[in-house]
Amino acid sequence: MIDPIKPPRRKNPLLRTRLPASPPRPRSRTSHGFTRAAAEGRFMLQRCEACGAFAYPAREACPSCLSSALAFADAPRGGTLLAETTARVPSDVYFRERAPWRIGLVKMDCGPTIVAHLHADCAEDAPVRMSFQLDKSGQAVAFARPEGETPNMADDRQWREMTADPKFRRVLVTNGRSVIGQEAVVALKAAGAKTVFVGVAEPWRPFAGEDLLRRQEGVEVVALDAADEKSAADLAADIGGKVDILVNTTEYVRAGGLLDRKGTSIARDEIDQAYLGFINLAQAFGPAMRMRGADGVNNSVAWVNILSVYALANWPAFGAYSASQAACLSLSHCLRAELRPGGIKLMNLFTGPVDTEWFQTVPPPKVAPRAIAQAIVSGLKGGLEEMYVGDVAEEIRQRLAANPKALERELDK
Amino acid sequence: MQSKNLLELAGAISSGAVRVVDLTFTLSPDFPVIVLPPEFGQAAPVRIQEISRYDGRGPAWYWNNVTFGEHTGTHFDAPIHWFTGKDLPNNAVDTMPAKDMIAPACVIDCSAEAAHDPDFVLTVPIVEAWESKHGRIPARQWVLLRTDWSKKGWRDYSNLRDDGAHTPGPNPAVIKWLVEERGIIGFGTETIGTDAGQAGHFEPPYPAHHFLHGAGRYGLQCLCNLDQLPATGAVIVASPLKIQNGSGSPLRVIALVGSN
DSSP states (O other): OOOOOOOOOOTTTTTTOOOOOOOOOOOOOTTTHHHHHHHHHHOEEEETTTTTTEEEESSSTTTTOOOSOEEEEEEEEEEEEEEEEESOOOSSSSHHOSSSSEEEEEEEETTTTEEEETTTTOOTTTTTEEEEEEEEOHHHHHHEEEOOOOOGGGHHHHHHHOOOOOOEEEESSOSSSHHHHHHHHHHHHHHHEEEEEEEESSSOOTTTHHHHHHHSHHHHHHHEETTTTTHHHHHHHHHHHGGGGGOOOOOOOOOOSTSSSSHHHHHHHHHIIIIIIHHHHHHHHHHHHHTTTSSSOOOOEEEEEEGGGGGGSGGGGGGHHHHHHHHHHHHHHHHHHHHHHTTTTTEEEESSBSSSGGTTTTSSSBOOHHHHHHHHHHHHHHHHHHEEEHHHHHHHHHHHHHHHHHHHHHOOO | OHHEEEEHHHHHHHHSSSSEOOOOOOOOOOOOOOOTTTOOOOOOOOOEEEEEEEEEEEEEEEEEEEOOOTOOOEEEEOOOOOOGTSSSSTOOTTOOOGGGGEEEEEEEHHHHHHHHHOEEEEHHHHHHHHHHHHHHOOOOEEEEEOOOGSSHHHHHHOOEETTOOOOEOOOOOHHHHHHHHHOOEEEESSSSSSSTGGGGGGGSSSSSHHHHHTTOEEEEEOOOGGGOSSSSSSEEEEEEOTTTSSSEOOOOEEEEOOOO
């Protein structure tokens, strides 16, 4: 059983902040099948298309029948812990700093045996539930947890290294004027965030939900216009060293593509808000977050973007907006790489049309802002990198994987 | 006028005998802009982006790229801004006569009335009462409406409610009268527009824009420090940026005030 983690004390200013170290990074190209699974919270193993056997670790031919048709497939998570050991003085810097570190051998019900990081409540000969998690170097590792829930399960020290749980952390929600932003604040507070800073641009402009936002315990409304370079820099000067999770809730949705719009002023606003706003936030908050990746219980852990799934495939009815989202998606991959040395996760959450004012005339299904807020929390708790929220987003993803050209034609209607 | 008189003026400015009052708000990203329904095109807010600041991007110099809409901050409205002035000659900031950029001002102090009524409107009788005290408003002078609105915090300054902005301004009759009967060169306010916050419901809507620009006159808004001006006799210098076919521009507005 695990003792609950305690709220972190204030830092001792005489001590140097420990810099982040990364666990070993090299992987084979085939092994990145696990990376994809871990990014999406799936459990996938290679499975032989000829004989049906599951294989692990990643390889080029089936160990049973030598077939080379070894595609990654969703696999059952159940297994049994055969043996466990504790590494007390590892040679790797990352693990040495975190020793003692428990690992074990898990015999999967579906066949293979996997070396995995262990949750503290895993016991030998007991059933475990296996997952792939992204570690601090952004690579997939196998992680075994007890089959059922145990007390304070998420507080496990090794598990917390793999995730970005909001508990006791300080979160910046960048735009509190939107319903999504307000729902995110509520969900993150409910998930145990110590403080939620919430940005409000143009505070002279009243907005719906403002009173509730200002009344919540542990919520600090701060001036932030992400699209304004100085505003982002000024806020970072104040709280940049206290942002453990940044949730970018920038939202600027306008219908229309190219020919039925006149001029570039709306497109400019879209780029200003979504793309340049993203850059301003990244430049203001990214460096301190990357530096604080190993800063104790409330270390800096994650950056969250909420993107339209039409970043992946242009929806001409919202064509210019789709393009601005595509730009942000591309930029997010750059930021992910740049945050990686700090062990900071970058999670992109893709949604279809949201049930908000600017998608008013779009027929259902639409994603409820609350569902997005809940997905943010569950994604952080699971340490994910990619999430598809709602039926539309999931469907677009599948259709894109199946036939991008067909999807392009189908979105043109 | 002889050039020695001009030099005398310059000397008086330099010595402080003629006071120079800055009527301009600092152009900054957090200054409120006009709010239109979101489906309309919006004024770009002020953005200031560093090019370099004595750093790797330019080791010895500091400078910025600046973007803004024509109607942000303390700004000038040219006749071409409104449909009523669209066909007038020389109706844009680049073609307007340069001599119109310097003119005296009459300052009508309605700060007491505006203090307890955000929807205060200037009327003909109020101006007539002012004239009985200070004399008839001469032609080609600015009329500046002092409300002390510029002293408010930004939220009260824009004063947006669910039925629109509530800020003072002129009623249709007075602005038509000032233009036609007094021949003013323009009308200036401390608020975000030359019109009242609720002027969209006036007849005609936005009467200050309608009548001023229809007659080739100008607007000044987001002015401050009007409380430092005398009721008459101050000279306003308001020269907008020379933007090609521009409908207006942020500008530095200064007033010259004599010692009497």
